[in-house]
Amino acid sequence: MTKSPETPLLDTVRFPSDLKAIDDKLLPQLADELRAEMIDAVSRTGGHLGAGLGVVELTIAIHKVFDTPHDRLIFDVGHQCYPHKILTGRRDRIRTLRQENGLSGFTKRTESEYDNFGAGHSSTSISAGLGMAVASQLQGTQRNVISVIGDGAMSAGMAYEALNNAGALDARLIVILNDNDMSIAPPTGAMSAYLARMASGRTYMGFREAGKKLTAYLGKNIDRAITRAVEHARGYVTGGTMFEELGFYHIGPIDGHNLEHLLPVLRNVRDNGDGPVLIHVVTQKGKGYAPAEAASDKYHGVSKFDVVTGTQAKAKPNAPSYTTVFGEALAQEATLDDRIVAITAAMPGGTGIDKFAKVHPTRSFDVGIAEQHAVTFAAGMATEGMKPFCTIYSTFLQRAYDQVVHDVAIQKLPVRFPIDRAGFVGADGATHAGSFDTTYLACLPGFVVMAASDEAELKHMVRTAAAYDEGPISFRYPRGEGVGVEMPERGRILEIGKGRVVREGAKVALLSFGTRLADCLLAAEDLDAAGLSTTVADARFAKPLDHDLIRQLARHHEVLITIEEGSVGGFGSHVFQFLSDEGLLDGGLRARSMVMPDIFMDHAAPEAMYARAGLDRKGIVDTVFRTLNGSGTSSARDSAQVTLLKP
Secondary structure: OOOOOOOOOHHHOOOHHHHHHOOHHHHHHHHHHHHHHHHHHHHHHOEOOHHHHHOHHHHHHHHHHOOOOOOEEEEOOOOOOHHHHHHHHHHHHHHHOOOOOOOOOOOOOOOOOOOOOOOOOOOOHHHHHHHHHHHHHHOOOOOOEEEEEEOOHHHOHHHHHHHHHHHHHOOOOEEEEEEOOOOOOOOOHHHHHHHHHHHHOHHHHHHHHHHHHHHHHHOHHHHHHHHHHHHHHHHHHHOOOHHHHOOOEEEEEEEOOOHHHHHHHHHHHHHHOOOOEEEEEEOOOOOOOHHHHHOOOOOOOEOOEOOOOOOEOOOOOOOOEHHHHHHHHHHHHHHHOOOEEEEEOOOHHHHOHHHHHHHOHHHEEEOOOOHHHHHHHHHHHHHOOOEEEEEEEHHHHHHHHHHHHHHHHOOOOOOEEEEEOOEOOOOOHHHHOEOOHHHHHHOOOOOEEEEOOOHHHHHHHHHHHHHOOOOOEEEEOOOOEOOOOOOOOOOOOOOOOOOEEEEOOOOEEEEEEOOOHHHHHHHHHHHHHOOOOEEEEEOOEEEOOOHHHHHHHHHOOOEEEEEEOOOOOOHHHHHHHHHHHOOOOOOOOEEEEEOOOOOOOOOOOHHHHHHHHOOOHHHHHHHHHHHHHOOOOOHHHHHOOOOOOOO
């Protein structure tokens, strides 16, 4: 095990209040130590490294200048919050990041009073900050509210909606635009810093205030003229921006790694503030760690790694990942059909679209963090006869639900929705779990909803979706590797609404939707060993259901269990609605539905999460015995003297 870095100055800082006693001149040393501590911690746990490295100086400066947690600090997305956690009383637990029962990888309100707003998804910080600022004003509480948002997150419409509202309200809100892509005018050294300090100081703030006081005497008609004159005059110094047009006092760009630049600007804004302010800070993702700086993704998300070399420890997969299978299968189908296009919302690597893009670069579209736009963009393409595959994580597709309903489903447009990260995802916890997509899609008229049980089935579903032109169609698959089944050269077109029986039995029927099929097959072995002949079926479709298959299972088995990697209201609910409508529950059939528990489950290894949810091999067997005995206790199973077989 690598020895932890020496951090004598950081050792004196447990909470932000301790920063107040440290001389400004020593803060660069503190930044170096904080960066080393973070690198060492993430090397042991894995996690989001690059974003946090980029905001070390900014995080120190904010906590130094402002009175947190009384002053509210909101990090957008939350990938960059590790330095914040170290400085806010959680350093002793920082090496539990993203581990079971350890610290969350995002800000989390239940974890610390310094985490003022929970994160995980992007572009929420300005809206939340504005809400806090207005609430404080209404309550007569004086406080600063600071919303930190990256340039990538600014591509979402929600960020602009919040900016527009903040400007209209003239609310006291400080927005820090953390530009880590160097895509917006980089700073120009000392002169840039001087202009930023000038713009944030009393001279121009005073000028702005004087203009406001004049309007009290001259009326609102004069107000606009005075405001325009003030902003015009300031524009000679800083240049006019879109943010100013939205009503923000714009400062920057300034060097986000230079504390001599950051501290005076933040202090000026703190002491002279009135109305919304936007500070444009330029940072470097992965700053201070050479392997991250050199990497194309700046070590955005990493597994455990060697600090010296940066080499990540990645286990050799036993089977291809579902994401890889999807990307390659879609590229294959697009080679045979030039109408196929792929769309992703800022996750080309995470969704496999990067593999598609290598083969078909002109038919691959990354629209940025803009899921709503992605869906309606795909809908527009579909109207012109293209075959768009709108590829979005389950948890991010939630953000575009209105567009899925109104722009796709109501118009019966053939948009294809490959849904990655189905089910529990592990270390990212509840914010990234794919829990609800089956529920919120299967309730929509005319929507075809599929789930792959293994990587070969996924390949079939890619081709099925490509061939289906009658309306919207979706298919879901989890993060991680497949089960190791034999792969076809090319997927085949599945009959819409038809499942399959993969194991014949007589007494118990397990009807699976998705990749719990593997655990169902293992559970069937245990049940057979206990004298309970078990059928295992793969539903494939939650909508339309395979009515013939369900009738067969219900009529010829004593027990019917549905199993899925989703919330209540999904596949099982649709099956039980059908059973009820058909009267198939009236003749003594014992039926149960196994779903994710009705909680937001904290992060852990996916296997541990499924075990906790009772959706693993053991949980399925237990459910069968509880159903047969009707007692809901474990005693029935114990009396049956079941011997569980080893995998």
